[in-house]
Amino acid sequence: MDPTGDAEVAAGPGTAGTADEPSTGQPADEPGTAGPAGPADAAEPVTAHPADVGGAVGAVTTGYRVGADGTAEAVTVALPTDDATAAPPDARTDPGHPAGTAAEPVERPPGGPGDDAYADAARDVLRGMVASTREPIAGGRHKVFGRADLAVVPTTSTIASHLPRAVGLGLALERLRRVETAGRRGGDSPLRSPWPRDAIVVCSFGDASVNHASATAALNTAGWYDHTGLRIPVLFLCEDNGLGISVRSPDGWVERALRGRPGVRYFTADGEDPVGTYAVAAEAAAWVRRHRRPAVLHLRTVRLMGHAGADAETAYRSTAEIAADEARDPLLATARTLVEAGMATGEELLTRYDERGWQVRRIAEEVLEEPKLGSVAEVVAPLAPRRPARVAATVAESAARAAGPGAAARAEVFGGKPPELAGPLTLAQSVNAALADAMLAHPGMAVFGEDVAAKGGVYGVTKGLREKFGAARVFDTLLDETSVLGLGLGAGLAGMLPVPEIQYLAYLHNAEDQLRGEAATMQFFSQGAFRNPMVVRVPGLAYQEGFGGHFHNDNSVAVLRDVPGLVIAVPARPDDAAPLLRTCLAAAAVDGTVSVLLEPIALYHVRDLYEPGDGEWLGPYAEPGAWAAGHVPIGRARVYGVGSAEDVTILTFGNGVRMSLRAAATLADEGIGTRVVDLRWLAPLPVADIIREASATGRVLVVDETRRSGGVGEGIIAALVDAGYVGAARRVAAIDSFVPLGPAARQVLVSEEAITQGARALLAR
Numbered sequence: 001m002d003p004t005g006d007a008e009v010a011a012g013p014g015t016a017g018t019a020d021e022p023s024t025g026q027p028a029d030e031p032g033t034a035g036p037a038g039p040a041d042a043a044e045p046v047t048a049h050p051a052d053v054g055g056a057v058g059a060v061t062t063g064y065r066v067g068a069d070g071t072a073e074a075v076t077v078a079l080p081t082d083d084a085t086a087a088p089p090d091a092r093t094d095p096g097h098p099a100g101t102a103a104e105p106v107e108r109p110p111g112g113p114g115d116d117a118y119a120d121a122a123r124d125v126l127r128g129m130v131a132s133t134r135e136p137i138a139g140g141r142h143k144v145f146g147r148a149d150l151a152v153v154p155t156t157s158t159i160a161s162h163l164p165r166a167v168g169l170g171l172a173l174e175r176l177r178r179v180e181t182a183g184r185r186g187g188d189s190p191l192r193s194p195w196p197r198d199a200i201v202v203c204s205f206g207d208a209s210v211n212h213a214s215a216t217a218a219l220n221t222a223g224w225y226d227h228t229g230l231r232i233p234v235l236f237l238c239e240d241n242g243l244g245i246s247v248r249s250p251d252g253w254v255e256r257a258l259r260g261r262p263g264v265r266y267f268t269a270d271g272e273d274p275v276g277t278y279a280v281a282a283e284a285a286a287w288v289r290r291h292r293r294p295a296v297l298h299l300r301t302v303r304l305m306g307h308a309g310a311d312a313e314t315a316y317r318s319t320a321e322i323a324a325d326e327a328r329d330p331l332l333a334t335a336r337t338l339v340e341a342g343m344a345t346g347e348e349l350l351t352r353y354d355e356r357g358w359q360v361r362r363i364a365e366e367v368l369e370e371p372k373l374g375s376v377a378e379v380v381a382p383l384a385p386r387r388p389a390r391v392a393a394t395v396a397e398s399a400a401r402a403a404g405p406g407a408a409a410r411a412e413v414f415g416g417k418p419p420e421l422a423g424p425l426t427l428a429q430s431v432n433a434a435l436a437d438a439m440l441a442h443p444g445m446a447v448f449g450e451d452v453a454a455k456g457g458v459y460g461v462t463k464g465l466r467e468k469f470g471a472a473r474v475f476d477t478l479l480d481e482t483s484v485l486g487l488g489l490g491a492g493l494a495g496m497l498p499v500p501e502i503q504y505l506a507y508l509h510n511a512e513d514q515l516r517g518e519a520a521t522m523q524f525f526s527q528g529a530f531r532n533p534m535v536v537r538v539p540g541l542a543y544q545e546g547f548g549g550h551f552h553n554d555n556s557v558a559v560l561r562d563v564p565g566l567v568i569a570v571p572a573r574p575d576d577a578a579p580l581l582r583t584c585l586a587a588a589a590v591d592g593t594v595s596v597l598l599e600p601i602a603l604y605h606v607r608d609l610y611e612p613g614d615g616e617w618l619g620p621y622a623e624p625g626a627w628a629a630g631h632v633p634i635g636r637a638r639v640y641g642v643g644s645a646e647d648v649t650i651l652t653f654g655n656g657v658r659m660s661l662r663a664a665a666t667l668a669d670e671g672i673g674t675r676v677v678d679l680r681w682l683a684p685l686p687v688a689d690i691i692r693e694a695s696a697t698g699r700v701l702v703v704d705e706t707r708r709s710g711g712v713g714e715g716i717i718a719a720l721v722d723a724g725y726v727g728a729a730r731r732v733a734a735i736d737s738f739v740p741l742g743p744a745a746r747q748v749l750v751s752e753e754a755i756t757q758g759a760r761a762l763l764a765r
Contacts, residue, residue: 059598123569130367133370156518159215161513163486170294170490171230171234172192172491173201180192207249211244215487220480223294226264232294233292239300241300253717254298255268271482272300272302273333304325384523391586392586398586406440419621427603428459430574435462445473447462448474448501450503453474454476485536493531497589504552516566519534520566536595542655553745566683567684568595568682569634570653570680598682612731634681637686638680639675639677647673647674648675648700649693650701652677652679653679653705667759672763691725694729700729701730705734711734
């Protein structure tokens, strides 16, 4: 993406606009292929050689001698074996110096170029290799490419997993552009895009990644939206060297796979022809910029050396094949072009190559001495920042607007009957009302997913939102969870506040890497320079009747709780739904938090608690003036006292809250007082509340509707042990089984009877 708005820069990948291209998920796979070779490329083969960076004794590297006729031959250059380069990176002391004294850096021959933009680029790369805290994007946390000032978004090592985000970003750019244009025509736009109006998205990947499910999803989604008439200005750049580590791409397969994509314009170029590559790349970028439609640039190139440092390509490639690829090196092609054009002689280019090599070597010596991350606090600082006071203030500000300047708009949206006057609501109704209020509070918020717009959701939770806020902010997506989350990732990166829905918890497992590998890592790998603020709504958990089977009654959340920094909220009661959603949205806006709002399906339409018709599971919807007072911070539980509340503490969540309250009523008839603690947050767990309420009775029953192995209960018990809890503890959890159909589900799930029996067993000790 071009944040400068300079059309020439973004259109030609041979200029500063090529900063987008090293964002590939496989930087080690195809060095030197990101655009036409230029002066910077002279340094690239050197930086790719571990011997030059690590400084091994007697190290050798391959260079090139270019003759006056433009031909070139590979030559082997022996590097000096002075003590400075011979020392390993983790113990670089000169044996000729006193112990602990750093060796002097290698001197560069005089007369070469000084530090410049190319040296800065090499320094950035080398800092990533040595995990320096001065590395510009991840700060030593990971070896990724990225620069916030150049709008180069870092990517992880999972191939193609960044492509769905790129599509989402392209769609978000166009939506922001249209909203802003409509606002200008109407005289006011509450939403401003942080990007230029002609910005495009460029994302690169290797030929082997074409076969990955994430790449297929991204290309399909781009074409699908183009087919429907929606514009997505994304340029996919496939760097095709014919290899995925050792697995060869079948001849012609990549072209066939890319050329046949409906709705995606195909361009192709050969990296051995730098001038032709530049022209085609410029044409492709200009086409995407002009038409605001997706395209793919299939760039054939070579891979020099193995996929990674430990990959010995001689194990699967012949010497002749390797030599043939070296002869096709884009650097040599550039040298030949320059010589043929009369712009330089072979000797001049070889001299410049050597000078760059020494320059990179000197920089490598410097960055080895730079500081590394040295404490837990340093490592995790950008992972999941928490500013609860600002989050609370954001909720209060939304309340003030809803009660003040936004009161008229709110009355219009709710048809003159706001939800606080509609009487007690069900859980589904409360979520629906809270989403509507949130759409008013956050102009950049968008609700989307499978069946959420026209149908209003499978359970009616999003019913009426599209009519209230329009198809630009509430829309249906294609049926692919990876793409749904990718759209959310891109929208968040574009400055919006996305609220995607995954239709069922079991469907999330198809796309969980978009949360784990992409959303949750973004701030960690960019030191907060880039964010993916997002609240993912997921109907889930078990106990719904008439629609069984484990795909619609999934009780597994282990994969979510294992993601560092991810927030998981579970509203059980209707009057908790809105406060939890507001907190998640405010945390996304303030801290870039990624949250999952896990909504218990079986409780969506429940009205009664103890007896049919008692209406005690319904809840009031708070008026805006009460939002601030009712704010629920991340990691705070809710406690219910039944009877004396002095005998047993039940720790639970979701469906377990209703079952535990019913069980507590039975126990109260037996003279047993119970504290029922609704955790509300599964990540982070409300540890302080857990310890306090457990210590109040000295008897703890953990009611966990997820599975016994890998369930939430394990985390609760561990928290008690870590805190030194010495009272009695017992656990009631679901069996390690998928949830079957019909009455058989009762055999594997937690029941009220099991809860009462567990409490009695604790008291009998």
